[in-house]
Amino acid sequence: MTGAPVTLLAATLVFAACLALAVVLVLTKVGRETRRRRRAALVAPLRPHLIAVSAGEDEGPARSTLVAAEGPSRRAVTGAIADLLGKVRGLPAEHLVEVLDRHGALESAMADLRHSSPVRRAQAAQLLGVSRVPDAVDSLVVALQDKAGEVRSSAAYALGLIGDPRAAAPLLAAVGAPGAGLPAGLAADALLGMGVGISGALGDALSDPDPRTRTVAAHVCGIGSFTRALPCLRERLALDPDLTVRETCAQALGSIGRADDVEVLARHTEASQPLPLRRVCAEALGQLGEDAAVSTLAALLRGPDPRLAEIAATSLVRLGPCGRAALDAASDERPVQSALTVASLQGVLR
Amino acid sequence: MRELLEPLRGVVVWLMDVTAVPVLAYFVLINTSYLVLILLGALDFRSYLRGRKTVVDTLGGELTPGVSVIVPAHNEEAGIVTSVKALLSLRYPGHEVVVVDDGSTDATFARLREAFDLVELPRDVPQDIPVRARVLGQYVPRDGRTRLIVVRKENSGRSEASNVGVNAATEPLVAMIDADSILEPDALLRVAKPFADDPTRVIATGGTIRPVNGCRVVAGRIVSVGMPRPWMPRIQVVEYLRAFLVGRTGWSRFGGLILISGAFGLYRRDTFVEAGGLDPDSIGEDFELVLRMHKLMREAKADYRVEFVPEPVSWTEVPSTFKVLRNQRRRWHRGLWETLWQYRGMLFRPRYGKVGLVALPYYWLFELVAPLLELYGIVIVPIALVLDAINVPFALLFLALAYGYAIFVTLAAMTLEEWAFHRHSRWRDLGVGLVCSVLENFGFRQLTVWWRLEGWWASLRGKKQVWGVMTRTGFNEEAS
Numbered sequence: 001m002t003g004a005p006v007t008l009l010a011a012t013l014v015f016a017a018c019l020a021l022a023v024v025l026v027l028t029k030v031g032r033e034t035r036r037r038r039r040a041a042l043v044a045p046l047r048p049h050l051i052a053v054s055a056g057e058d059e060g061p062a063r064s065t066l067v068a069a070e071g072p073s074r075r076a077v078t079g080a081i082a083d084l085l086g087k088v089r090g091l092p093a094e095h096l097v098e099v100l101d102r103h104g105a106l107e108s109a110m111a112d113l114r115h116s117s118p119v120r121r122a123q124a125a126q127l128l129g130v131s132r133v134p135d136a137v138d139s140l141v142v143a144l145q146d147k148a149g150e151v152r153s154s155a156a157y158a159l160g161l162i163g164d165p166r167a168a169a170p171l172l173a174a175v176g177a178p179g180a181g182l183p184a185g186l187a188a189d190a191l192l193g194m195g196v197g198i199s200g201a202l203g204d205a206l207s208d209p210d211p212r213t214r215t216v217a218a219h220v221c222g223i224g225s226f227t228r229a230l231p232c233l234r235e236r237l238a239l240d241p242d243l244t245v246r247e248t249c250a251q252a253l254g255s256i257g258r259a260d261d262v263e264v265l266a267r268h269t270e271a272s273q274p275l276p277l278r279r280v281c282a283e284a285l286g287q288l289g290e291d292a293a294v295s296t297l298a299a300l301l302r303g304p305d306p307r308l309a310e311i312a313a314t315s316l317v318r319l320g321p322c323g324r325a326a327l328d329a330a331s332d333e334r335p336v337q338s339a340l341t342v343a344s345l346q347g348v349l350r
Numbered sequence: 351m352r353e354l355l356e357p358l359r360g361v362v363v364w365l366m367d368v369t370a371v372p373v374l375a376y377f378v379l380i381n382t383s384y385l386v387l388i389l390l391g392a393l394d395f396r397s398y399l400r401g402r403k404t405v406v407d408t409l410g411g412e413l414t415p416g417v418s419v420i421v422p423a424h425n426e427e428a429g430i431v432t433s434v435k436a437l438l439s440l441r442y443p444g445h446e447v448v449v450v451d452d453g454s455t456d457a458t459f460a461r462l463r464e465a466f467d468l469v470e471l472p473r474d475v476p477q478d479i480p481v482r483a484r485v486l487g488q489y490v491p492r493d494g495r496t497r498l499i500v501v502r503k504e505n506s507g508r509s510e511a512s513n514v515g516v517n518a519a520t521e522p523l524v525a526m527i528d529a530d531s532i533l534e535p536d537a538l539l540r541v542a543k544p545f546a547d548d549p550t551r552v553i554a555t556g557g558t559i560r561p562v563n564g565c566r567v568v569a570g571r572i573v574s575v576g577m578p579r580p581w582m583p584r585i586q587v588v589e590y591l592r593a594f595l596v597g598r599t600g601w602s603r604f605g606g607l608i609l610i611s612g613a614f615g616l617y618r619r620d621t622f623v624e625a626g627g628l629d630p631d632s633i634g635e636d637f638e639l640v641l642r643m644h645k646l647m648r649e650a651k652a653d654y655r656v657e658f659v660p661e662p663v664s665w666t667e668v669p670s671t672f673k674v675l676r677n678q679r680r681r682w683h684r685g686l687w688e689t690l691w692q693y694r695g696m697l698f699r700p701r702y703g704k705v706g707l708v709a710l711p712y713y714w715l716f717e718l719v720a721p722l723l724e725l726y727g728i729v730i731v732p733i734a735l736v737l738d739a740i741n742v743p744f745a746l747l748f749l750a751l752a753y754g755y756a757i758f759v760t761l762a763a764m765t766l767e768e769w770a771f772h773r774h775s776r777w778r779d780l781g782v783g784l785v786c787s788v789l790e791n792f793g794f795r796q797l798t799v800w801w802r803l804e805g806w807w808a809s810l811r812g813k814k815q816v817w818g819v820m821t822r823t824g825f826n827e828e829a830s
């Protein structure tokens with residue numbers, strides 16, 4: 001049925017492949033352990049100096065020692081400083097950046113943004129970001145379109161640390177880029193580091209065709225108090241085809257809205273709207289803190305959805321005496337009793 | 351004797367003539383498919399490693415949505431307080447824990463009430479997902495700060511308990527976990543990251559399940575990872591690595607993930623509700639839910655994603671006795687069959703994309719049918735050898751392609767794990783893993799083949815499914 005040579009060949013191949021993999025497995029472990037020990041050994045003599053500089057307790061000698069590091073030790077120090085810069089602020093951070101500069105690491109990082117290895121490109125972007133190199137902004141904006149996701153993420157992170165508002169528009173565009181795009185959460189964090197100069201870009205992004213970009217823009221508008229975007233947020237809440245975008249706009253209006261927005265949010269608590277959106281809007285009305293919301297919220301207390309009713313009751317608690325009066329009028333409703341019990345346990349009611 | 355065996359030999363010769371090549375081809379195909387999944391997983395792990403090297407800590411950022419951790423509990427008095435405390439102390443910017451006491455007859459609720467000083471709320475649980483069982487009450491801690499909700503209900507099973515938990519949940523994401531599972535401190539942050547990265551499209555994510563047997567647990571936290579002493583759970587460590595960690599990562603990379611384990615999954619609450627929640631009558635309720643979500647989204651022509659995240663780990667106790675393992679494998683295969691049969695209408699339908707065209711056919715061919723063909727091979731090859739219907743080289747070829755290749759696949763999965771995660775730091779554990787990758791194929795695999803077929807057969811006969819009791823030996827727990 002089957003000849004011995006075929007069997008022998010197959011068995012030998014399978015056995016050899018298994019053996020080879022077992023060897024690779026062992027070598028993987030050995031290699032990692034060796035690298036870890038080597039790195040630790042390289043950094044160990046310089047660690048006290050690194051700690052002294054990053055703790056702001058250096059008068060100069062520690063920095064000089066770090067600057068004088070050569071060869072593999074220098075590379076190890078550069079890596080250690082890049083890690084530390086994510087945690088250190090102020091003068092110690094400037095001193096650490098000075099060491100990097102004297103090593104030529106920042107110049108190399110600018111060149112490494114075009115390196116063939118995505119890890120090198122991402123690390124370079126990181127280093128430029130934590131060192132807050134303003135000249136790197138243009139190159140980092142280009143890196144937002146890198147084919148490797150890690151590089152795009154690192155570039156966005158770096159741009160957030162540098163905080164140049166010119167990067168806001170390309171950053172928002174990168175979120176909705178075809179394919180995976182830039183992680184929305186990372187983009188939002190980066191944008192919040194860019195200050196008030198990004199309001200124009202945020203307004204434009206609220207009309208972007210991609211819902212991820214619109215979500216990020218709406219969220220940042222709410223968290224960062226970008227009130228210039230209020231008309232756009234209202235429009236998106238009413239018309240956006242994506243429920244997540246609408247919910248985010250409602251939350252943003254709850255954070256930064258004006259008295260006029262009571263009517264806007266109230267309209268979206270109506271029964272014709274999706275239930276998750278109604279709940280978000282009821283909560284946003286409480287956050288907005290306008291007495292004009294009382295009648296809308298009071299009407300929700302006797303609705304068929306106990307969650308929506310309890311959210312409305314909690315919002316009324318937040319509105320103060322006006323809201324409390326409305327709750328007293330519906331005190332027989334279980335959602336009201338529940339909201340009052342929770343508020344009492346939380347110490348909101350006295 | 352020879353005359354008696356001659357007709358049998360004739361049948362076996364005919365069978366081998368007809369099936370020998372297809373059976374060999376099947377084993378080559380199934381092992382190759384695993385290898386392809388491992389390679390796809392490797393691409394994902396490479397991204398993970400690159401991300402780790404570039405040290406962008408984006409966990410817990412501004413867009414991280416709140417999570418309600420749903421913990422269905424039935425007679426869990428021994429560990430429920432430790433579990434809940436561990437869950438409450440997970441690193442996460444905004445999460446609540448919703449324990450659903452599913453009609454426990456022991457002191458589960460009493461332990462919770464005492465530990466957290468619970469007070470009853472006059473609150474009705476919304477019926478976002480319709481449930482049959484009556485809710486008896488809702489409780490929260492008196493301190494008003496601890497984000498814990500305890501819901502008591504009549505006993506109606508794990509799925510309904512989870513649905514009640516989702517109804518009671520207040521956050522936009524819901525995490526399904528087992529009451530006796532242990533999550534790593536960053537597990538929620540990591541499994542929720544795809545939702546923050548892509549807030550409009552991601553509807554579900556799953557995390558890795560690893561066996562806790564052999565690990566040292568202190569106050570509901572893993573403090574050291576080790577291999578268990580008995581061989582049965584040891585083999586399952588290797589098996590989970592191949593099937594859960596690497597296999598599901600591969601499917602996720604391909605864009606055809608159709609199974610998120612009920613022991614650790616995260617879902618958008620609105621989509622979970624829209625899909626109708628877990629089916630209380632399904633034995634493979636986690637698999638069924640994910641398929642239903644795929645169906646719903648595909649039919650709505652929605653742009654959506656279901657992802658597997660290999661790094662967040664939920665540690666769970668795996669069976670250490672034959673009886674419990676048999677029950678588990680019977681249940682798993684029965685659930686697989688019933689769910690695949692229920693969703694047979696999605697097969698080969700282009701409107702269901704990769705799920706209908708690739709993932710479901712794969713599950714039919716290589717997950718459902720595999721034990722049947724493997725049993726056939728196990729039985730027919732020795733008989734054929736004895737009756738001289740095949741020669742020794744063919745039998746050896748069968749061994750090499752069915753088992754030798756399987757060992758290779760397992761080793762590939764182990765190598766990948768060692769490269770990317772290396773959770774087992776001791777050399778001894780690595781050695782045990784290597785031995786298990788071979789041992790798995792001699793006895794363990796054949797037993798699970800039989801048990802899986804038992805589960806399938808029981809379903810075909812319409813026998814009532816009993817969940818059975820997972821007898822737990824307990825973790826290597828130390829008091830804090």
